[in-house]
Amino acid sequence: MLTTRIIPKLEVKNENLIKGIHLEGLRIVGKPEKAALRYANDGADELIFIDLVASLYQRQNWINIVRRTAEKIFIPLTVGGGIRSVEDAKTFMRAGADKVAINTGIIKQPKLVTAIAKKFGSQAMVASLEVQKKIDGNYEVYCDSGRTPTGKEPITWAKKVAGLGAGEILLTFIHQDGTYQGYDLELLEQMAKQIKIPIIASGGAGEIDNMIKAVQSGADGLAIASLLHFKKSTVKQIKHKLHQKGVNIRV
Template structure:
C-alpha cells in the first residue's frame, strides 16, 4: 500500500500568510514562518508555498521566506507561483526549495516543463493545475489564481504535462478551495487514473475524514490542506491519527 503524504499549504501574499475562498477575498492569517514551524513540529510531511500574486506581477517573491524556512524546517519544500524560466527555478532551489510548481508559464509555453525536468529532474518539476468544473465530468485549466481561462481540458493537460516530464501533479479545485465542503473527488479520480505520477489533492478539506475519502475514492497520493490547519479546526497530529485509524499508510514522524 502506498504511503500518503500530508502537506501543509501556505498561500503567501507579500510577507503574509493569507487564506481565501475559491482563491478570492484573501484574509491575512499572520507570519508564514510561525505557521510553517508549527506544522513542521506537528509532523507535516511537506510544506507547499504558493505565491498567490506572483503571476500578476510577473515574478515570484518567496525567495526570502523560503530561505528562512529552510533554516529551521527539515521537510521537503515545494514552491509555486510566478516561476517562468529555468533561471527562476534555479534561484528558488538555491534558496532551499526541493520542488517547483509551474502553472501559468507552462500553459503558455509547455516546453518549459521539459526544460526544467531535464535540468533538475522530473522529481523537481511539479505541474500545478487550477481546475474549474465547466460541465459534468469536465474541468478547465485556469491560471492567475483561478481568474484566467486557458481553454485547456484538465485531464488532457495533466497527461501532456507528464509526457513532457512533470513528476507530480498539484491539483487544486478552485470551486472547492476554502469552502470546507470536501475535495472534488471526481476531479482527483479523473486525473489520478490517467497519469502515472503522484497527484496531490488540494482545495476543500473540511474535516479529518476527507483525507480517507479522497485517497480511497480519488486515488490521491497526497493531500494539501490549509484552512483546517490555519483556523485551528484540526492539527496535523489529529489528521494523521485519523488517516491511520482509517487504514491509510502514513509516515510516523
C-alpha cells in the first residue's frame, strides 16, 4: 500500500504568500519561504509552489524565492506558474525544483508534456488540471489561474496528458477551493479509475473524514492550503489524525 503524501500548496504573488476562495479574492497571508520552512519542519512530505502572476518582469524574483527555499528544505519541491517551454522548466530545476506543474502551457502546447518528460523524466512532469463544476453538473478544465474555460473535459484531458508522458496529475477543484468543504470525491474517484498515474487532490481540504474519503477515492496525495495558512490545523495534526484513522501515512 502506497503512503499518502501530505503536500502544503503555496500560491505566491509578488513575493507574498496569498490565498483566496475559488482562486479569487486573494489576500496576503505571509511570506512563502517562511511558510515553506515551517511546513517542511512540521513533517510535510512535499511542497507545491505556484506563482499566480507568472509575469516575465517578476520572473527573477520568483526564481530567487524558489532557490532560497530549495536550499533550506529537504523534501521534494514542485514549482508551477508561467512555465511554457523546456527552457523554463530547466531554469526552475536548476533553482532547486524537483518537479514542474504546468496547466496553461500544456493546454496551448500539449507536446510540451512529452518534451519535459523526455528531458527530466516523467516523474518531473506534473500536469496541473484546474477544474470547475458547471451548473449542469458537468466539469470543465480551466487555464490562466482558473479564469479561462478551455472546453476540455477533465478525465479525457487527464488521459491525454498521461499518454503524453505526465508522471502525475495535480487536480484542483476550483469550485471547492478555499471553502473547507472537502475535495470533489465524485470527479476524483471517476478519474482515479481511468488513469494509472498518481493524483494529488487540491481544493477544499477541511474535515479529516473527507480527506480519508479522498484517499479511498484514489488520491495519492492531498494538497492543503487554507487549513494550514490560516492556522486552523498543522501538518503534524493532520497526519496524526489520518494515521489514527488507519491511513498509511509517514509520521
